[in-house]
Amino acid sequence: MFAFLHKYASLMHFYRLSARWSGWLALATALLMAYGLYGGLVTAPADYQQGDSFRIIYIHVPSAWMSLFIYMCMAGAGAVALVWKIKLAEIWLRASAPLGASFTFLALVTGSIWGKPMWGTWWVWDARLTSELILLFLYVGIMALDNAIEDRRTGARAAAVLTLIGVVNIPIIHYSVEWWSTLHQGPTVSKLDRPSIHIDMLIPLLVMAIAFTTFYFAAALARVRGGILAYDRNTNWVRELVGREAARGHG
Amino acid sequence: MAEFLAMGGYGAYVWSSYAITALVLGINALLARRAERTALQALAHDLTGDDDDATA
Amino acid sequence: MSMAGVFAAVVRRELRRAARSQSEALYPLIFFVLAVILYPFALGPDPALLARVAAGVVWVAALLAASLSLDTLFRNDYGDGSLELVVLSGAPLALVALAKASAHWLLSGVPILLLAVPLALALELGGTTLVILLASLALGSACMSLIGTAVSALTVGLRGGGMLLAMLILPLYIPLLIFGAAATSNAALGLGAAAELYFLAGLLVLAVTLTPWATAAALKIRMG
Numbered sequence: 001m002f003a004f005l006h007k008y009a010s011l012m013h014f015y016r017l018s019a020r021w022s023g024w025l026a027l028a029t030a031l032l033m034a035y036g037l038y039g040g041l042v043t044a045p046a047d048y049q050q051g052d053s054f055r056i057i058y059i060h061v062p063s064a065w066m067s068l069f070i071y072m073c074m075a076g077a078g079a080v081a082l083v084w085k086i087k088l089a090e091i092w093l094r095a096s097a098p099l100g101a102s103f104t105f106l107a108l109v110t111g112s113i114w115g116k117p118m119w120g121t122w123w124v125w126d127a128r129l130t131s132e133l134i135l136l137f138l139y140v141g142i143m144a145l146d147n148a149i150e151d152r153r154t155g156a157r158a159a160a161v162l163t164l165i166g167v168v169n170i171p172i173i174h175y176s177v178e179w180w181s182t183l184h185q186g187p188t189v190s191k192l193d194r195p196s197i198h199i200d201m202l203i204p205l206l207v208m209a210i211a212f213t214t215f216y217f218a219a220a221l222a223r224v225r226g227g228i229l230a231y232d233r234n235t236n237w238v239r240e241l242v243g244r245e246a247a248r249g250h251g
Numbered sequence: 252m253a254e255f256l257a258m259g260g261y262g263a264y265v266w267s268s269y270a271i272t273a274l275v276l277g278i279n280a281l282l283a284r285r286a287e288r289t290a291l292q293a294l295a296h297d298l299t300g301d302d303d304d305a306t307a
Numbered sequence: 308m309s310m311a312g313v314f315a316a317v318v319r320r321e322l323r324r325a326a327r328s329q330s331e332a333l334y335p336l337i338f339f340v341l342a343v344i345l346y347p348f349a350l351g352p353d354p355a356l357l358a359r360v361a362a363g364v365v366w367v368a369a370l371l372a373a374s375l376s377l378d379t380l381f382r383n384d385y386g387d388g389s390l391e392l393v394v395l396s397g398a399p400l401a402l403v404a405l406a407k408a409s410a411h412w413l414l415s416g417v418p419i420l421l422l423a424v425p426l427a428l429a430l431e432l433g434g435t436t437l438v439i440l441l442a443s444l445a446l447g448s449a450c451m452s453l454i455g456t457a458v459s460a461l462t463v464g465l466r467g468g469g470m471l472l473a474m475l476i477l478p479l480y481i482p483l484l485i486f487g488a489a490a491t492s493n494a495a496l497g498l499g500a501a502a503e504l505y506f507l508a509g510l511l512v513l514a515v516t517l518t519p520w521a522t523a524a525a526l527k528i529r530m531g
Contacts, residue, residue, distance in 0.1 A: 022287075046259060053261035056268045063272070082524060098282070102275050110268040117261055137478035145475060148465045157528045158461050165457060165521050166479065168513065215276060219283035226290035233294055246295040 011228045012237045014088055018221055025218035032211035039204030047201075054201075056114040062209040063107040067135055070100035070216060074142075075167040078160030087231055088224070090156035093163065094146060095223035099216050101139035107132055138166040152230070313399060314406045321410035324383070335376035336418050342368035343426045354431045361430035362440050362491035369419050369444060370451065370480050374473040376415045377455040380407060381463040390463070394530040404522030405515070408456040416448030432495075439494035439504070443487035446507040450483050453514040460525035483510065 040058035047054035074096045081089035111129055112122050123129070142159050149155035197205075232238045258265045308316070325332040346364045350356055384390035393403060420441055427437050455476055462472045490503035 042255075051261060052259035053264055055258065055265050059268050059272045099279060102279050106272055106275055109271055113264050113268045113271075117264055134478050134481050137474075141475040141478060144467075144471060145461060148462070148467055148471055154528060158525065161521055161525050161528065162458070162461055162475065165454070165518075168517075215280075219279050222283035222287040226286040226288075229290040229294060238294070242291065242294040242297075245291050249292075249295060 011087060011091075011232050012235070015225060015228045018225060022218055022221050022225070025214050025221065029211055029214040029218055032207055032214060036204045036207035036211050039200075039207060044201045044204055045198070050118060053114065053117045056110050057201075058204055058208045060107060060110040060114055061205060062212045063103045063110060064132060065209055066212045066216060067100060067104035067107050067132065069213070070096050070103060071135065071138070071163070071167070074100065074163050078163040081157060081160045082164075087153075088228075090153060090160070091224050091227035091231060092220065093160055094156050095220045095227060096216075097139060097143045097146070097159070099219055101136060101143065103212070103216075104132060104136040104139055108136065142166070310399070310402055313402050314409075317403055317406035318410045318413070321407065321414065325414050331379055332414050335372045335415055336422060338375055339368050339372035339419055340422060340426065342371055343430070347430070358431035358495075361427055361432035362436070362495070363488050364430065365423050365427055365432075365440065366444070366447070366484055366487050366491075369423070369448060370477065370484060371473075372419060373415060373448065373451040373455060373480075374476050375469065377411065377452075377459045377476070378469040378472055380411060380456060380459045382468075385464045390526070391530045394526050400523035400526055401519035404456055404460070404519040404526070405453075407522075408452045408518070411456065412449050412452040416445075416452055419448060420444055436491060436494045439500045440487075440491045442504055443490045443500075443507060446504065446511050447483045447487045450507070450511050450514045451480060453511075453518040454479055457518045457521040457525055460522045460529065463529060483507065486510075 036058065040055055044055070046052050074093050077089040077093040077096070080086050081093060108129070111132070115124060116122055142162050145162055146155040146159040149158055229238055229241075256262055256266070343364055346360065347357060350360065381390055384393070394400065423441060423444055424437070427433070427440060432440065458476045458479070459472060462468060462475065465471060486503045486506050490500035490507070493500045493503065
């Protein structure tokens with residue numbers, strides 16, 4: 001079983017295997033986003049209380065979900081990198097950090113913009129938004145630590161440790177809405193409960209969430225492929241690949 | 252169409268949110284593609300640079 | 308050497324070093340006092356206002372002082388090469404980490420607790436509220452030492468050192484701050500603070516069990 005996994009963890013195999021994935025993922029992202037945006041901006045009926053301003057939800061909630069999802073991916077990759085020393089996991093972690101930070105930033109900004117017509121204020125210090133703000137600093141810290149360490153591999157593994165230390169913060173973020181009564185809306189979708197929003201409003205939300213996810217995998221994959229070449233720069237397969245590229249450039 | 256843009260009076264909020272999102276995701280997409288391309292090109296450049304030294 | 312022996316040896320070494328270079332141990336405490344007394348200058352000496360902000364002010368100053376004092380935790384060992392030796396020697400690093408954190412708490416956390424009493428009183432915070440403040444700080448400062456040891460191990464010897472350490476650590480401290488301040492403000496309002504204190508105690512248990520391993524991993528990665 002581990003031989004099977006190790007084959008896929010092999011940088012060369014992954015690089016070759018993933019050559020077409022980026023394209024497909026980008027296409028899927030474009031299609032899903034088109035469908036989701038149309039559903040969210042056009043088809044979904046205006047909210048009874050918030051009117052059309054609620055349409056920001058189609059960016060805000062998927063961004064918030066991604067900010068947490070990507071962090072969990074990083075924590076998983078970090079654990080794999082530390083325990084099994086798999087280089088691909090290190091590269092995946094470093095590739096994910098700026099994407100996670102971007103989605104966290106978007107969740108905060110759209111949350112703030114949405115808050116102005118909803119609550120009359122640009123910012124409320126409630127548990128959910130505040131925890132998202134802390135998450136942004138966690139992301140920035142991980143990127144700063146990785147950046148401060150010169151050796152690529154040491155930096156990735158140090159970032160992995162920091163990611164795992166921070167992951168304890170994630171349950172506090174996730175359950176903060178339940179722990180404290182806040183101004184922020186209750187969770188709109190839960191695994192077990194029926195969602196509290198109308199189905200026509202819900203579907204574009206889920207579609208946008210999937211679209212953001214494919215976007216993350218597409219962008220992360222591109223970075224990972226670049227990272228693989230850097231990690232394996234001295235191996236034969238990369239040298240051959242580079243040689244062909246150089247020949248194309250000169251040919 | 253004007254109604255669509257106005258978003259029931261909330262147009263500025265809705266469209267600025269979507270615009271910022273498009274900007275941030277767009278930058279991420281560009282940087283990601285650039286990371287993939289320049290990795291290969293930089294290594295190729297190193298290689299050809301070495302070759303030049305070898306022939307000199 | 309037994310586990311207890313290793314633990315005691317590390318703690319004793321830290322205490323002895325602090326006794327030798329007292330300034331290193333004292334500066335964060337002086338900073339703590341300074342940070343607190345800045346606020347009356349900033350906000351005015353109105354007793355009612357000071358009483359309201361006292362708990363938060365003391366907590367924030369404690370966080371900042373802790374971040375500063377953690378910078379030197381591994382620095383001397385890193386500088387003279389002994390840290391690398393310890394890591395390569397096969398010593399039980401998690402135990403060493405726990406000992407380092409305990410020593411840090413003794414040298415930094417406990418003095419802050421003691422200093423918090425006159426400072427809180429000067430900010431018009433007393434009675435049961437003060438007791439709850441101290442309880443929350445006791446639990447919180449122990450967590451700070453434990454978490455801080457791990458992050459300090461990650462950043463040892465890096466350029467940007469102290470500021471980078473503070474930047475990484477303060478977000479991790481915020482949950483402590485939230486519950487510590489909530490406990491104290493509840494007490495000030497005459498409400499129960501048990502839930503918040505239990506939560507801090509829970510975080511402490513989590514920190515004691517997990518952070519030594521994180522520190523050990525960090526040391527192996529940075530020094531290996």
